[in-house]
Amino acid sequence: MSSILTVCPVCDATTKLSSEVQPAEVISCTDCRSRLVIESLTANKAVLKEAPEVEEDWGE
């Protein structure tokens, strides 16, 4: 399976993403464990940002 290399915005570590990721998907940095979200995604490039804090109306 191919993968996408990108950089964690928190710790600057290179993070490898599966090619099956989706925009807006929540992931964890394999190095610093920060919760991240995929802000934008093209065929071979992904931009990550820190996932937002839990809001009052979040849930099931």
Added chain:
Amino acid sequence: MLTLGILHTLIRADEKLLLQAATRRNIKTKLVDVRDANFNPLSYKPEFDLALERCISTVKGSYATKFLESRGITVLNPSTVANICEDKFLTSLVLQKNNVPTPNFTLVFSTEEAKKASEQLGGYPVIIKPTLGSWGRLLAKINDVDSLEAIIEHKDILGSPQQKPIYIQQYIDKPGRDIRLFVIDGQAICAIYRKSEHWITNTARGGNATNCRLNSQLRILAKNASEAVGGGILAMDIFETTDGYTVNEINHTMEFKNSEEPTGVDISGTVIDYCLEVYKKL
């Protein structure tokens, strides 16, 4: 051929499982991030036939559902179901009205009434929870009148308008676990025990999930509670008491990623199958 719109904000593991289940069934999906949507009725053109509402934000999911319904699109769950399930007071009212066992409860707006209501519910401890909320957040087990006064003062001063109604529920002494019952169209499909030494047993708070075998009482409870709130795709939180099962809450955008493995049930696939079934009846 169905194109299924999946309304979302963040994509969790649950949404990934749903997408994979749709792919396995050759069902086309269209991801709709409602944070980027422009719900202008004069210009909006849906690119799907039926929508599955999976927003992590209850408010955004609710508005998206109502908008799409206004355009004639069927959304699962419908707004009529979501409106009840997203509000713990409304859920309790509907369950009680339909004779579905549920812990005793009340709603008040002042400390003095809260004191009287707590006695009326059998005395301390009682539970105070936000009418809108999830994952066990901001639940308070009130052991005495001092705690009651403190919690209500904090809600009054620090809380949003949504925190002003004081929903009080009878405390149920659970056997270190509760049951999460997955129900689709009135049919119980599987259940897990959520075990925790803490009185809050949500898996979001660290509760441990193991399989719970379905029995006839759970199946009947599932059917009755589902009918009470309007059906659809539901996850019910059930307490075991000496008098039998009682329904604590019902979730309308259920999380299930930790439940497929212990139950061995393809929950995501069953959800997608239900979407297809509803679509075929449109």
